[in-house]
Amino acid sequence: MIILRGIGTSPYTGVGRVKKVENKEDLLQLEGGEIVVLSRAARDMLSHLQRAGGVVTDYGGLTSHVAIVLREMKVACVVGTEIGTQLLEEGSLVTVDGQTGNIYHGFVEMGQENRLMELHRPATNVKVNLNIPEIAGKVAPLSDGVGSIRIENLIIRTGTHPQKLLEQNKLDNVIANGVRTIVDAFYPKNVYFRTFDIPSDELLSLDGGEFEPHEHNPLLGLRGIQKDLQNRGILESEFRAINKLLDEGYDNIGIKIPFLRDVSEYRAVKLIMKDVGIRPHHDIPLGVALETPSSFLIFDQLLKEGLDFVTLGMSDLTMCSLAVDRRGVKVAKHFDLMHPGVWKMLQMAIEKCNHHGLESCICGHAASDPKIVKKLIDLGISSISTNPDQILKMRKVVSIAEDAVLAKHLRY
Secondary structure: OEEEEOEEOOOOEEEEEEEEOOOHHHHHOOOOOOEEEEOOOOHHHHHHHOOOOEEEEOOOOOOOHHHHHHHHOOOEEEEOOOOHHHHOOOOOEEEEEOOOOEEEEOOOOOOOOOOOOOOOOOOOEEEEEEOOHHHHHHHHHHOOOEEEEEOHHHHHOOOEOHHHHHHOOOHHHHHHHHHHHHHHHHOOOOEEEEOOOOOHHHOOOOEOOOOOOOOOOHHHOOOHHHHHHHOHHHHHHHHHHHHHHHHOOOOOEEEEEOOOOOHHHHHHHHHHHHHHOOOEOOOEOEEEEEOOHHHHHOHHHHHHHOOOEEEEEHHHHHHHHHOOOOOOOOOHHHOOOOOHHHHHHHHHHHHHHHHHOOEEEEEOHHHHOHHHHHHHHHHOOOEEEEOHHHHHHHHHHHHHHHHHHHHHHHHO
């Protein structure tokens, strides 16, 4: 019997006793295998939540970072139930279906899809997004590179704010050690390192994070490259860590700038890179994540400044374009990745990238949606970067989409 519905975020199923979590002390009491039920999950909880049999939240969306990382950890997760903490009883046995978003009373055996697939090799590169360095060795043989190394989880799991790690002279090594694991596993395939991008609310509870601002809508607050530019020491540490890997001979790494709003931010980044001893476009490829409407509208200016590659962030672009908080349960129905306004910007960017011979890559949740990927292939995107557990599936999707494009051109 279905007792609750939410938004499923993974293909995994979890069965266990309900454990309601209201604070850090509750997290410390987890034995492992429980179905953790909480109002909202934050990144600093991930080291505890990875031991859960499943996670259920009242709030949060499909594209939240916690949902994405739990998927990599193969933990069943259902978000946005609104009333999970009220309805689910402490200690009751439930089954969490991360595929459908359904939560069942008692133990329910789910039919498992046969996931053994042929390794398709389409012309379009099929890359992977990585939050957890430890899985790099397993996914590297199946993918064509890394579209986004997301270092936030590396930092969060230390339990310490990056500023405090910097003051302790630990930040450079934390970043370098985690990224080295990935670039080494993928060598010589290209990997793109995304500079720090985490909303302020997910840093507040870290040791040393008390100075972070309390923002009503952190996803539209101080984040992305603007946050790093205001904390220059942290950005310099990121670049020093990458420079260390360059000195070690890893020439398969590029740097990606997230949540860019203005060309002045891009110029400032390049100056800081030079101060640290990295020559952008010479020592290392440099690109941007187009995630705000303004970044699409100033694309020609960015091209003049110099770009080596571009990634497209559909979740943030949709949020900013439609004025819809992508973590907001009440407005979730308005969060439409297929909105024609969003696609007009995507088409413009892909066409300009192809004209200038630049790689364009879709990253994030959208790269695991067959309908979206097929449409992007039709527009001429050059690569996709999907979740680790979706690589084989998306290789097949991309291969079929390419065949459809070829057949269409042959007809005409």
